[in-house]
Amino acid sequence: MTPELSRAVSVDRLPAAVTVDASAAECAALAMRLQIPAVSSLWCRFVLRRRGDIVVAEGELRAQVTQSCVVSLDPVEQSVNDRFELRFVPAGKERDDEDPESPDEVPYEGGSIDFGEAASEQLALALDPYPRREDAVLDPAATDTSEAPFAALARLRGQH
Numbered sequence: 001m002t003p004e005l006s007r008a009v010s011v012d013r014l015p016a017a018v019t020v021d022a023s024a025a026e027c028a029a030l031a032m033r034l035q036i037p038a039v040s041s042l043w044c045r046f047v048l049r050r051r052g053d054i055v056v057a058e059g060e061l062r063a064q065v066t067q068s069c070v071v072s073l074d075p076v077e078q079s080v081n082d083r084f085e086l087r088f089v090p091a092g093k094e095r096d097d098e099d100p101e102s103p104d105e106v107p108y109e110g111g112s113i114d115f116g117e118a119a120s121e122q123l124a125l126a127l128d129p130y131p132r133r134e135d136a137v138l139d140p141a142a143t144d145t146s147e148a149p150f151a152a153l154a155r156l157r158g159q160h
Helices: 024-034 115-126 151-158
Strands: 009-011 018-021 040-050 054-067 075-090 104-108 113-114
Touching: 018 115, 024 040, 024 115, 040 115, 040 151, 054 115, 054 151, 075 115, 113 115
Parallel strands: 075 104
Antiparallel strands: 009 113, 018 040, 040 054, 054 075
């Protein structure tokens, strides 16, 4: 499967920085993958330092997305701004360290790193998991806990 946003760069020819600026078609494909209404723009910059076959990247991501409100399902326009650090490592050489403070490791194969796919994954991680419009209000009936959980079922049972 080809990623929606691919920017493969040979590890042997890595520049000091890589910038990913998604096209409109790439943004549309990425929105489908992320199952959100829209990705209007995605820009990501990776500043790279090489340590042998490991590449450490300090990144900055900016995006404009539309998500669905968790209450009303109305569109919610959001700006995503994120800074992150990644370690690109040859596949099979990932650490067993599960320290949550350690930078995420991204395995690469075939002598190249796909910075477009890395930017896509960082966007997915940076999205608001519960987007909500400021004016969205839950229906009070949906949150009414005054009745016992099975009382409504008992009433229905008596109707038959």
